[in-house]
Amino acid sequence: MAGLEVGDALPDAALTTPEGTTVNLRDYAGKPLVLYFYPKDDTAGCTREAQDFSALLADFRKAGAEVLGVSKDTPAKHRKFADKYTLAVPLASDEQAVIEAFGAWVPKVLYGREYMGIDRSTWLFDASGKLARVWRKVKVPGHAEQVLEAVRALG
Secondary structure, three states, X not given: OOOXXXXXXXXXXXXXXXXXXXXXXXXXXXXXXXXXXXXXXOOHHHHHHHHHHHHOHHHHHHOOOEEEEXXXXXXXXXXXXXXXHOOOOOEEXXXXXXXXXXXXXXXXXXXXXXXXXXXXXXXXXXXXXXXXXXXXXXXXXXXXXXXXXXXXXXX
16 A cells, blocks of 8 residues: 655645635645545544544644545535534545545445545644654544644644
């Protein structure tokens, strides 16, 4: 599986916001960045994860960090998802290039059927833009709190 490893630099990669503008991951240089990949808008686990990160967004920002959720869903779908659940956490769309670069596009199995999909994963970059920590195969309950503690531990 390709992907980034702890110590690797934040890649120069563009994503699309729900407003249709482009954001580059390098725009976050100078502060910690929590980048989380999730499979699909408006599904139970993904909704709970976005709500949890939204609830703690002020705490992440107080700790100096930004948070960005990424999936393959379209900007319009992200906008509808964010509006429906009053999400505060910023979301971005990627057709697949960034997801693959991070190694988050993986083989999955559901009901015996194999397919490719997004690994629910979280990537924490420090203020210098270096990958500090990775969580793979994330279980949502308590995860946002765990990531916030890791951000605080960066100092």
